[in-house]
Amino acid sequence: MKKKMSLLEVNQVSKYFGVLKALDSVNISVQENTFHGLIGPNGSGKSTLLKAIAGDHYPDEGNIKFNGNDITKDSPEVRAQNGLNLKFQITAIFPELSVYDNILLSLQSPESFWKLVLSKSRTSYHDRIMDTLVRFKLVDRASSLAGELSHGLQQWLEIAMAVIRKPKLLLLDEPTGGMSPEERRTTGELLLPIKKECTLIIVEHDLEWIKDICDNLTVLDQGKVLDDGTVKHIEASQRVKEVYTSRV
Amino acid sequence: MLQIINKISFFKAILHKQGRVIPIVEILLLILLVITPLFVGDYLTVIITRMLILGLLAISFELCWGYSGIMTFGQGLFFGMGGYAVALFANKADFLQLWGVVPIGLIVGACASFLVAWLLLLGKRPPELIFLALGTLTFAYAAERLVAGWYWVGGGNGMSIFEYLRIGSFEVEPGRLFYYIVATILLLVYLACRLLVRSQFGLVLAGTRQNEKRLAFLGYKVQKFKALVFCFAGAIAGLGGSLYAHHEGFIGPGNVGIGISTMAVLYALFGGAGSLIGPIIGVIAIESISFTLSDIDAVRGYWPIILGVILLLVVTFKQDGLLGFVVTQRERIGSFGIIKSTESKSLENLHSLKNEKKDVSS
Numbered sequence: 074m075k076k077k078m079s080l081l082e083v084n085q086v087s088k089y090f091g092v093l094k095a096l097d098s099v100n101i102s103v104q105e106n107t108f109h110g111l112i113g114p115n116g117s118g119k120s121t122l123l124k125a126i127a128g129d130h131y132p133d134e135g136n137i138k139f140n141g142n143d144i145t146k147d148s149p150e151v152r153a154q155n156g157l158n159l160k161f162q163i164t165a166i167f168p169e170l171s172v173y174d175n176i177l178l179s180l181q182s183p184e185s186f187w188k189l190v191l192s193k194s195r196t197s198y199h200d201r202i203m204d205t206l207v208r209f210k211l212v213d214r215a216s217s218l219a220g221e222l223s224h225g226l227q228q229w230l231e232i233a234m235a236v237i238r239k240p241k242l243l244l245l246d247e248p249t250g251g252m253s254p255e256e257r258r259t260t261g262e263l264l265l266p267i268k269k270e271c272t273l274i275i276v277e278h279d280l281e282w283i284k285d286i287c288d289n290l291t292v293l294d295q296g297k298v299l300d301d302g303t304v305k306h307i308e309a310s311q312r313v314k315e316v317y318t319s320r321v
Numbered sequence: 322m323l324q325i326i327n328k329i330s331f332f333k334a335i336l337h338k339q340g341r342v343i344p345i346v347e348i349l350l351l352i353l354l355v356i357t358p359l360f361v362g363d364y365l366t367v368i369i370t371r372m373l374i375l376g377l378l379a380i381s382f383e384l385c386w387g388y389s390g391i392m393t394f395g396q397g398l399f400f401g402m403g404g405y406a407v408a409l410f411a412n413k414a415d416f417l418q419l420w421g422v423v424p425i426g427l428i429v430g431a432c433a434s435f436l437v438a439w440l441l442l443l444g445k446r447p448p449e450l451i452f453l454a455l456g457t458l459t460f461a462y463a464a465e466r467l468v469a470g471w472y473w474v475g476g477g478n479g480m481s482i483f484e485y486l487r488i489g490s491f492e493v494e495p496g497r498l499f500y501y502i503v504a505t506i507l508l509l510v511y512l513a514c515r516l517l518v519r520s521q522f523g524l525v526l527a528g529t530r531q532n533e534k535r536l537a538f539l540g541y542k543v544q545k546f547k548a549l550v551f552c553f554a555g556a557i558a559g560l561g562g563s564l565y566a567h568h569e570g571f572i573g574p575g576n577v578g579i580g581i582s583t584m585a586v587l588y589a590l591f592g593g594a595g596s597l598i599g600p601i602i603g604v605i606a607i608e609s610i611s612f613t614l615s616d617i618d619a620v621r622g623y624w625p626i627i628l629g630v631i632l633l634l635v636v637t638f639k640q641d642g643l644l645g646f647v648v649t650q651r652e653r654i655g656s657f658g659i660i661k662s663t664e665s666k667s668l669e670n671l672h673s674l675k676n677e678k679k680d681v682s683s
Contacts, residue, residue, distance in 0.1 A: 178539065202658070
């Protein structure tokens with residue numbers, strides 16, 4: 074069987090905040106077109122790791138390779154241009170823009186200054202934007218201000234903004250945070266078809282939810298990788314049971 | 322009376338719903354712009370021409386603050402540098418041609434603002450709002466002190482331009498012709514800015530204002546966008562300064578520094594930040610109030626205090642400025658895609674219908 078290529082490699086990454094070691098020699102490897110979950114108790118370093126991958130802050134030690142290239146010191150915009158996209162833990166949309174314009178803003182980012190000034194692409198993007206709005210159940214709110222949407226819809230909008238760019242790697246920081254069980258289930262349904270298009274790393278608290286959609290899981294505890302492997306492997310792991318399940 | 326109020330409210334509601342108040346205000350101002358000199362004397366025409374020139378300064382500030390979130394107290398610097406540049410050309414090289422004055426103002430403003438942008442905006446880390454405000458303020462203050470102490474550019478007395486602006490061999494005196502030249506330039510600048518802020522580029526600026534960090538994670542080089550707008554705004558301020566120097570026949574340290582830069586801020590806040598027409602309304606309102614108050618004998622000694630109180634009241638209690646009385650925040654931001662904010666909610670049906678058609682045809 075042909076082995077899938079590793080899209081992301083995090084090698085010996087450490088991050089300090091003052092005296093606190095938020096990440097301690099973390100290693101993870103994420104293969105193409107898989108869903109990879111990051112789980113762990115509060116303060117275990119999940120979001121810190123995700124932010125280090127996205128470029129929100131830089132690791133103090135170690136390196137991060139994306140698509141074979143070292144991106145450890147690249148700025149967030151360079152990483153985004155190379156196909157890496159982050160959905161923030163706290164919803165980060167543009168509240169005073171319409172839902173449609175939020176998606177357009179995300180989609181048009183590779184355009185040059187002049188093309189943007191001359192507004193050459195907005196007509197050609199229309200169908201793609203509408204398709205995405207339909208897919209994420211936002212089409213009847215297309216002209217509403219993004220800030221007027223419910224929390225769940227804002228989360229979907231942010232995922233839609235990331236997905237429409239066809240990223241190679243999508244990083245979702247607690248995509249179901251603050252959602253109702255029904256919204257959580259729908260979010261899972263919305264995410265599953267993405268597997269064909271891109272690789273996904275999800276940070277989640279809800280172990281049951283993440284088990285259903287992820288292929289592999291990495292369990293973090295106090296900034297260290299506690300265990301790593303398939304969902305079945307993690308479910309059977311005695312170390313995870315001892316440390317993780319007793320605290321979550 | 323109640324019926325009239327109801328009717329006004331009804332039309333206001335329709336206009337708000339349609340999001341079409343700003344175009345109406347723009348058209349009304351354009352009509353006023355065209356016809357005003359036909360009904361007022363030369364003296365008032367000169368006063369209004371000065372307001373229009375200051376309108377360029379106000380627009381340049383608005384592009385920075387209202388559209389891009391760059392708090393600048395340095396627009397006066399670019400305005401003054403444009404003015405000093407054309408004054409130098411007039412006095413040292415006897416160059417007074419309009420075809421040269423306009424590009425000199427634009428180029429000097431753009432170059433000066435590029436230098437400031439390079440130092441303040443294009444660093445490794447995105448600068449804080451306060452850093453930009455204080456940085457631009459420092460540049461404006463330093464420039465004011467520099468020209469005030471530099472004999473070659475007239476020192477504290479500034480520089481006078483003793484001859485009129487020329488088109489070929491024809492002299493353009495401050496008056497009706499000068500007015501229409503300035504009005505045409507202002508209109509062209511306004512249209513260019515309108516095109517910019519309503520374009521997809523304008524959408525990026527709107528995003529910058531709301532969540533700069535998020536924009537970087539979408540792949541935008543935010544600081545470069547901001548620097549570009551800053552330079553464009555600097556060019557407009559420089560153009561304003563070049564016209565001002567020729568219109569007034571004078572440019573001095575007071576036209577470079579903190580005073581004029583602060584006025585640019587006040588014009589925008591008073592008229593209504595977040596729109597291009599608001600700052601122009603702000604200029605007209607503030608300058609008209611100043612002019613009227615200073616002409617009333619009873620308040621001649623203390624009219625600046627009255628003006629200050631009016632400015633304070635509006636800026637404090639009506640934060641969206643005078644334009645906020647008729648224009649909603651939603652309309653100011655507007656829509657950028659091909660779906661307008663007023664379209665119905667049957668988009669889903671329309672889109673699925675379109676997809677069905679596609680399927681049938683394929």
